[in-house]
Amino acid sequence: MADTITSTELFREIQAGTVTEILDVRSTDDFRAGKVEGPRPVPTRHVPVYRVMEELEEQAAATREGAVIVCGQGNGSELVAEEFEALGVRTRSLAGGTDAWNRLLVPVEITGLPGDVRVWQFQRPAKACLSYLVGVPGGNAVIVDPTRSPDAYLELAQVHDMAVTHVVDTHVHADHISGGPAVAARLGAEYHLPPEDAGGIVPFPNRPLKDGDQLDLGSAMVRAMTMHLPGHTPGTTALLVSETVLLVGDTVFVRGLGRPDLTGQAEELARDLFRSVHERLRPLDPRTIIAPAHWSTSEEINADGLVTTTLEEVFTATLLNERAIERFVEQIVSSLPAAPQAYDTIRRVNAGQITPGDDEIEVLDVGRNQCAASTSLTATS
Incomplete structure (x- = not known):
């Protein structure tokens, strides 16, 4: 054998x-x-x-x-x-x-955070997707951008005696099938999805987060920045953990920005992305750890095995120092590759608009993500 x-x-x-x-x-x-x-x-x-x-x-x-x-x-x-x-x-x-x-999830902890809060980044190498478990041992936890296979999150939460009370999708994903609604229903946890991304109507239990909402984890809080980081999608939600780690969805990556065209509103959302970057991200502490929902190449994985960067590093990118909105929009829109044909179907599945069979879901949930508008942002000298 x-x-x-x-x-x-x-x-x-x-x-x-x-x-x-x-x-x-x-x-x-x-x-x-x-x-x-x-x-x-x-x-x-x-x-x-x-x-x-x-x-x-x-x-x-x-x-x-x-x-x-x-x-x-x-x-x-x-x-x-x-x-x-x-x-x-x-x-x-x-x-x-x-x-x-395709189902493999590898947890890597983001260490050195203040207080009792702990954050694990779950890497899905088959799709270069990232999801997160945020919690306080002995207290509550939140799962962010979960895959269809939740056991890895739940096993880690059990090891640290954490009750999962919230499940968040930062946006309606186009590249993979979300496990958010299913795992929330299974646990009796609150589910959070921006309704703007689903055409205003979410056909399953959902409590939209508002800017400034707090998710109680016990001795720590997660501050939600909702509907103020649009750009990749109209209603993208970011979660700021202990004023230290920003779970930013697809707004920015280690080497790139979220593509704004997957909802058919490329120029409008590129303008929103410009405002999100300059009005919401730039004022934050430059030491803020940026934890995105994807990576594009193995070069984005750092020496600690994490796909993270800092806000200071993000703003060394030439494109992000472009202060003229028209030039920014032109550069983003002109860099867009063709979106995979399956992406519109995946978005509709995650928005609860269609329910394909298991075999079709398996096919849809294969292949690396292509959610970046650019993966070659150059640094300023």
């Missing part, structure tokens, strides 16, 4: 730089839809399984010792690994395949 490796183990080995190679044996379409990528670049080859089986000796000879073989559910990759082992090449099969990789 071939050796196997779990998704978590693969993530840690990619992080440590010890993965010699990934050999993806899925179909060409599936490979293009979403590759196995982690916190560091890793050599990757794609050879469909039928070709591997037709060219066993050649493909085995071309594969590095200790490589990880990847398929959709883990069956094809295990077969390939067994055949390679018979030829004297030791490889490992990814257990559960890309299905398991």
